[in-house]
Amino acid sequence: MSSHDYDYDHRFVCASCFADEGIKGFIEGAMKSKECSFCGVAADEPIAAPFKEVAKHINDSLYQEYDDAGNCMSYVSADGGYQGETWPTYELLMDVIALELPRDEDESLFKALVDRLDDNAWCQRNPYSLTYAQETEFSWGRFCQVVKHQRRYFFRDDDKHDREILSPGELLETILDYAGKIGLIVGMDRGVLKVTRARLQRDGEKFESALDLGPPPQAKAIQSNRMSPAGVVMFYGSDQPETALRETAQSLGAGTYAVGEFSNGREIVLLDLANLPDIPSVFYEIPDSMEYNPRPVLQFLHHVSWEISQPVARDGREHIEYVPSQVVTEFVRSRSTETGSIDGIRYPSAVHPDNASYVLFADQDNVAVPNDKRPAFKGDDRWLELVAHTERQVSEDDLRGWKNEFAKPPTDFSD
Numbered sequence: 001m002s003s004h005d006y007d008y009d010h011r012f013v014c015a016s017c018f019a020d021e022g023i024k025g026f027i028e029g030a031m032k033s034k035e036c037s038f039c040g041v042a043a044d045e046p047i048a049a050p051f052k053e054v055a056k057h058i059n060d061s062l063y064q065e066y067d068d069a070g071n072c073m074s075y076v077s078a079d080g081g082y083q084g085e086t087w088p089t090y091e092l093l094m095d096v097i098a099l100e101l102p103r104d105e106d107e108s109l110f111k112a113l114v115d116r117l118d119d120n121a122w123c124q125r126n127p128y129s130l131t132y133a134q135e136t137e138f139s140w141g142r143f144c145q146v147v148k149h150q151r152r153y154f155f156r157d158d159d160k161h162d163r164e165i166l167s168p169g170e171l172l173e174t175i176l177d178y179a180g181k182i183g184l185i186v187g188m189d190r191g192v193l194k195v196t197r198a199r200l201q202r203d204g205e206k207f208e209s210a211l212d213l214g215p216p217p218q219a220k221a222i223q224s225n226r227m228s229p230a231g232v233v234m235f236y237g238s239d240q241p242e243t244a245l246r247e248t249a250q251s252l253g254a255g256t257y258a259v260g261e262f263s264n265g266r267e268i269v270l271l272d273l274a275n276l277p278d279i280p281s282v283f284y285e286i287p288d289s290m291e292y293n294p295r296p297v298l299q300f301l302h303h304v305s306w307e308i309s310q311p312v313a314r315d316g317r318e319h320i321e322y323v324p325s326q327v328v329t330e331f332v333r334s335r336s337t338e339t340g341s342i343d344g345i346r347y348p349s350a351v352h353p354d355n356a357s358y359v360l361f362a363d364q365d366n367v368a369v370p371n372d373k374r375p376a377f378k379g380d381d382r383w384l385e386l387v388a389h390t391e392r393q394v395s396e397d398d399l400r401g402w403k404n405e406f407a408k409p410p411t412d413f414s415d
């Protein structure tokens, strides 16, 4: 053992010295010392893990997405060396990974890491293939191109003409497959759902009944909407009245809004894309009990969720721009899952951050009406129940969503 190794044997590092949740998690599972050798913090209980173990974990994790260029990149001296982008260790940590070390004022931790990690010319793993984030982005782009401009309802096997990019059919299957893995297909007991819809009342109009405030009649479904094409009735609502108003109201003083709150009169199943766990970092230690790597799965779902919730201007382009989310929705609606067939999708509101909107697969035949005079028929499924209604004026706050510029994607797909 060199004196160099001996020095590292006596160093420990605490979770607070890192910002990355994956590294913090690793340290918390390996704490042996009551003092951190780097930031100096001390406690009565172990708070710091052996630095050598932490550095080894970081080093091993890096190889999931990066590699030594010597292993995988062609080298042509006459052309200036490696035929692709490479980074020395310090640059990989600082610029590519952007590793945050919140307590490392004297850079001793950073220097120790660079010293301890493999001294590679690092490059992207499989440098001549797409990264997973690129595969996802290109697969979504290909799906949009096909359903907007080529074919919309049926896909052919020969839509698959690139090994690395999902075909439109595969992309749709992957959404439900991954959503099932992460636990996003959720059953909801009767009465648990709370969803509000806002409807503009003009010139003395007053909407109070479940049929007034619920999904529109078929004859009125003439608009192309985010999740449903013209002619297909679905129910759109939001978690909060404020979100419903931001999604609906477009100007002050146009009238008052009737706001209805609905619940579910039977158990339902939702695909919840608004409640996605964060994408774990490359340093996340996958538990033995987990049969898949959650990082690419969540990268994919975050991308899809972001794409289908973006605002679209109603200037005619909505007939094209909403097609991908309409196709995803119809696919979700047509599939039965282990939890049952899906009754709706919850998705992040693009106009009210941290809030969610819903599309429920319900038309007026699914609305429960007190003392219902409508003829009953076999297979009646009147599960959407109005539980409260109120009236609101639109405020500046309610309209704020429309002033938001288009949000940025949740992850950086530029790499």
Ligand SMILES: [Zn+2]
Pocket: 013, 014, 015, 016, 017, 036, 037, 038, 039, 040, 041, 103
């Ligand atoms: Zn520390």
